[in-house]
Amino acid sequence: MEKKYSEFTDKLFEAILTLKNVEECYKFFEDICTIKEIQSLSQRLEVAQLLQQNKSYIEISKETGASTATISRVNKCFTYGTGGYKAALERLEKGEK
Structure with a gap:
């Protein structure tokens, strides 16, 4: 069965799970998203x-x-x-x- 996402998608979600609070989320998402x-x-x-x-x-x-x-x-x-x-x-x- 073909995997739907790549290992880098896993890394993205793992990175998100390391964020500790809303402020860290803002910083991360402002860097990674428009x-x-x-x-x-x-x-x-x-x-x-x-x-x-x-x-x-x-x-x-x-x-x-x-x-x-x-x-x-x-x-x-x-x-x-x-x-x-x-x-x-x-x-x-x-x-x-």
Whole structure:
């Protein structure tokens, strides 16, 4: 079976897991991503949170500025994906790190 990601993808996630706080995350992500990429990632998480709250696409679009295509993609992942959004949102809600 062909591996979906490379060993460098593993290294990326291992590097992220070494970060100790939000400030370190800002520093790392500002170095590795563009501001627009960071904004897009955070927007997707916000969309997932609003989908979890059963908000409509129109409400989510107005609140976040996300396109309906983005909302639809996040909804597909949120509903049928691997559970990553749900796990992260649940832990954020509980205040876990």
